[in-house]
Amino acid sequence: MSTQAVLFDAPGPRTRRRHLLYTLIAGAAVLGLVGYVLAVLWRNGQITPDRWAPIVGAEAWTSYLLPGLQATLLGALISIVLAFLLGLVLAMARMSDMRWLRAVAAVVVEFFRAVPVLIMMLFVFYLLTYLTDVEGMWPSLIGVVVGLVLYNAAVIAEVVRSGVNALPKGQGEAGLSIGLSSLQVRSMILLPQALTAMMPTLVSQLVVVLKDTALGYIILYPELLNSVRQMGTRFGNVTVAFIVGAAVFILVNWLITVVAHRLERRLQRRGHIAAVVINHVEQPLEHQPGGKTTDQ
Amino acid sequence: MLETIQEYDYWAAVVNTLELTLWGALWALVLGTVLAIMRLSPVRVLQWAGAAYVTIVRNTPLTMIVVAANLIIWTQLKINLADPQSSTYIVDNGMRLGILAVAVYHAAFVCEALRAGVNTIPLGQAEAARSLGMTFPQSLTQVILPQAFRGAITPLGNALIALTKNTTVVVAIGVAQVSHAMRRMIEFRPDLLFQIFGLVALTFVAITLPMGLVTGWAAKKWAVQR
Numbered sequence: 106m107s108t109q110a111v112l113f114d115a116p117g118p119r120t121r122r123r124h125l126l127y128t129l130i131a132g133a134a135v136l137g138l139v140g141y142v143l144a145v146l147w148r149n150g151q152i153t154p155d156r157w158a159p160i161v162g163a164e165a166w167t168s169y170l171l172p173g174l175q176a177t178l179l180g181a182l183i184s185i186v187l188a189f190l191l192g193l194v195l196a197m198a199r200m201s202d203m204r205w206l207r208a209v210a211a212v213v214v215e216f217f218r219a220v221p222v223l224i225m226m227l228f229v230f231y232l233l234t235y236l237t238d239v240e241g242m243w244p245s246l247i248g249v250v251v252g253l254v255l256y257n258a259a260v261i262a263e264v265v266r267s268g269v270n271a272l273p274k275g276q277g278e279a280g281l282s283i284g285l286s287s288l289q290v291r292s293m294i295l296l297p298q299a300l301t302a303m304m305p306t307l308v309s310q311l312v313v314v315l316k317d318t319a320l321g322y323i324i325l326y327p328e329l330l331n332s333v334r335q336m337g338t339r340f341g342n343v344t345v346a347f348i349v350g351a352a353v354f355i356l357v358n359w360l361i362t363v364v365a366h367r368l369e370r371r372l373q374r375r376g377h378i379a380a381v382v383i384n385h386v387e388q389p390l391e392h393q394p395g396g397k398t399t400d401q
Numbered sequence: 402m403l404e405t406i407q408e409y410d411y412w413a414a415v416v417n418t419l420e421l422t423l424w425g426a427l428w429a430l431v432l433g434t435v436l437a438i439m440r441l442s443p444v445r446v447l448q449w450a451g452a453a454y455v456t457i458v459r460n461t462p463l464t465m466i467v468v469a470a471n472l473i474i475w476t477q478l479k480i481n482l483a484d485p486q487s488s489t490y491i492v493d494n495g496m497r498l499g500i501l502a503v504a505v506y507h508a509a510f511v512c513e514a515l516r517a518g519v520n521t522i523p524l525g526q527a528e529a530a531r532s533l534g535m536t537f538p539q540s541l542t543q544v545i546l547p548q549a550f551r552g553a554i555t556p557l558g559n560a561l562i563a564l565t566k567n568t569t570v571v572v573a574i575g576v577a578q579v580s581h582a583m584r585r586m587i588e589f590r591p592d593l594l595f596q597i598f599g600l601v602a603l604t605f606v607a608i609t610l611p612m613g614l615v616t617g618w619a620a621k622k623w624a625v626q627r
Binding site: 145 | 441443444445446447450456457460461462463464465468469472473476477478527531537540541545566567569570572573579580583584587588591594598601602605606609610
């Protein structure tokens with residue numbers, strides 16, 4: 106069902122009046138709910154003007170929000186780049202002609218998709234803290250990056266594989282028939298086409314990575330959530346700090362989503378792609394782990 | 402290793418994780434269904450409110466929602482989710498805050514899974530319902546939603562698996578469950594680091610693998626024949 110308008114008839118005059126009534130009731134309910142929450146917060150002195158005052162000042166941004174955002178972006182960017190590279194390697198291994206390599210890659214991919222990112226972060230963090238000389242903020246940063254890379258590489262490997270599977274069979278056959286080896290077919294014919302079709306998915310995976318850097322809060326990585334919390338303590342405006350912090354996260358993620366949509370539309374307009382990777386963007390891939398999602 | 406498992410009551414932590422998963426999933430399903438109905442309804446305000454909820458929640462980190470639930474609802478507003486007189490007050494309250502945060506976050510994904518399920522239904526179904534003279538609530542409850550749930554089994558199952566793994570995040574507010582037990586065990590027995598990680602990883606494989614299998618089986622069994 107492409108349009109939801111088919112769920113109900115084009116409304117006539119009486120239905121339109123009825124819908125107007127529903128709109129008023131629903132609007133009042135939504136506004137009432139939001140208003141009630143705001144009123145409770147206001148009465149408890151959570152969102153009064155004096156709580157907002159520090160946010161307008163420079164210190165809130167230079168000492169807390171901007172350094173936090175910087176650390177979040179740093180962790181996310183390192184992770185997405187490494188995850189992409191490792192994901193490609195895993196995908197190639199999983200499509201290899203050697204059975205043992207395929208099996209190893211399959212086990213690795215399924216394992217890292219099944220284990221929560223936080224568990225891997227905790228493991229790496231404590232590993233570095235207890236068993237190595239790595240000091241300062243490095244155990245946190247490396248913990249965040251390794252956790253994110255392992256999980257997202259596994260997810261990206263599955264996206265790449267499904268992208269390759271979605272290509273018309275003739276592409277690979279044509280390559281083989283002109284005498285290319287199967288490795289050459291994969292790396293020179295299948296992968297480049299699959300990657301083009303996957304670009305929007307990969308960009309929207311960045312949203313998942315960016316959100317998950319907030320897990321670094323638990324292993325003391327000084328990312329945005331951490332600085333939001335410190336700012337709330339420093340200025341005594343926890344609720345306002347969290348509202349502003351959430352707004353920053355939402356804004357950055359929304360920008361990434363817009364870029365992903367643009368990219369997708371441009372790819373479709375150019376018509377260069379041999380296949381479209383289904384099941385992406387609307388729902389970030391984080392939420393399709395386990396199961397054999399990508400090829401369904 | 403076995404002593405450590407017993408000393409830090411690992412199996413109780415596993416039970417807590419399962420409890421968080423169960424209640425979180427139930428509330429997420431209820432809230433997510435309500436949101437999906439809002440987004441499908443003919444009333445613009447409701448469509449808009451549902452879309453706003455999904456956009457906001459889906460772009461906010463779960464860790465932030467969990468920490469905010471604790472700091473704002475409990476520390477600042479002093480709203481109790483458990484009886485303050487009860488002897489297990491702190492534990493119960495933390496658990497319920499965790500369930501609340503997990504449910505609020507995943508409801509957005511349940512909503513989107515159900516909308517994906519609606520998209521699997523051919524146009525003719527809704528048109529047939531309308532031509533029989535069914536009203537919107539009738540066609541929704543008797544034609545659209547039953548097929549949408551059956552078509553959404555795979556994305557719903559994936560949301561459940563994601564939710565199970567995400568219950569580990571409530572360690573951020575000190576709720577006892579697997580990741581909390583893992584941290585305590587490692588801090589007291591760093592020499593068993595690898596064994597503890599292996600145990601926790603296997604626990605999650607053991608929980609999510611059957612979920613994936615059952616989802617795949619159920620999606621096939623209940624797929625709408627067209």
